[in-house]
Amino acid sequence: DAKTTQPNSMESNEEEPVHLPCNHSTISGTDYIHWYRQLPSQGPEYVIHGLTSNVNNRMASLAIAEDRKSSTLILHRATLRDAAVYYCILRDVGAAGNKLTFGGGTRVLVKP
Amino acid sequence: SQTIHQWPATLVQPVGSPLSLECTVEGTSNPNLYWYRQAAGRGLQLLFYSVGIGQISSEVPQNLSASRPQDRQFILSSKKLLLSDSGFYLCAWSELQASNEKLLFGSGTQLSVL
Numbered sequence A: 001d002a003k004t005t006q007p008n009s010m011e012s013n014e015e016e017p018v019h020l021p022c023n024h025s026t027i028s029g030t031d032y033i034h035w036y037r038q039l040p041s042q043g044p045e046y047v048i049h050g051l052t053s054n055v056n057n058r059m060a061s062l063a064i065a066e067d068r069k070s071s072t073l074i075l076h077r078a079t080l081r082d083a084a085v086y087y088c089i090l091r092d093v094g095a096a097g098n099k100l101t102f103g104g105g106t107r108v109l110v111k112p
Numbered sequence B: 001s002q003t004i005h006q007w008p009a010t011l012v013q014p015v016g017s018p019l020s021l022e023c024t025v026e027g028t029s030n031p032n033l034y035w036y037r038q039a040a041g042r043g044l045q046l047l048f049y050s051v052g053i054g055q056i057s058s059e060v061p062q063n064l065s066a067s068r069p070q071d072r073q074f075i076l077s078s079k080k081l082l083l084s085d086s087g088f089y090l091c092a093w094s095e096l097q098a099s100n101e102k103l104l105f106g107s108g109t110q111l112s113v114l
Helices: none
Strands: A009-013 A017-023 A032-038 A044-051 A061-064 A071-073 A084-094 A097-100 A104-112 B001-006 B009-012 B019-024 B032-038 B044-052 B055-058 B065-070 B073-078 B087-094 B109-113
Touching: A009 A017, A017 A032, A017 A104, A017 B019, A044 A061, A044 A071, A071 A084, A104 B073, B001 B087, B009 B019, B019 B032, B019 B087, B019 B109, B032 B073, B044 B065, B044 B073, B055 B065, B073 B087
Parallel strands: A009 A104, B009 B109
Antiparallel strands: A017 A071, A032 A044, A032 A084, A061 A071, A084 A097, A084 A104, B001 B019, B019 B073, B032 B044, B032 B087, B044 B055, B065 B073, B087 B109
């Protein structure tokens, strides 16, 4: 399975943008890049996904490098509710079905 | 609308006791189903996934087993719990077998084995 590498933690001030990097140098041509976040004591929540082009939704933006070996999740204006662990994942479709393997993620701390 | 139900929310079990955690999905058919475990302060570990009734793939050797007796029901079991089985267990589903389809997670079960 292709793996991802993320920083363990990041801090941000409220109302400021947050840029969360993810390296996935072994990504294959058919792997989608997914981002999830997990608030304390809750299950992960889908944030955004993409293949090659940059993507935007109401929660965040996803910027994907041209060679697809890295990507960045952008929270445009961090709020206290955005404090969570953010996971960058490559979604692998195998013969036996989908697998979505989580790494350690990046713990985001938002300071008021 | 599609929903996923997972219960119980918390569970305290003695070492050596059996375990049964149930997960059901509503509002869809033939979902892909997953069981994850999260140890305290750690990331999520994929335990099992299923693409259909009776079809279970195990990701790691362990003291647990999974079954899918019905299309929208996924059960995680153990005959004898170990201390190391403690953790936060999450059920998830996805609708299509496609790499752009997102996973939806249940609310989780916090299992403490004492």
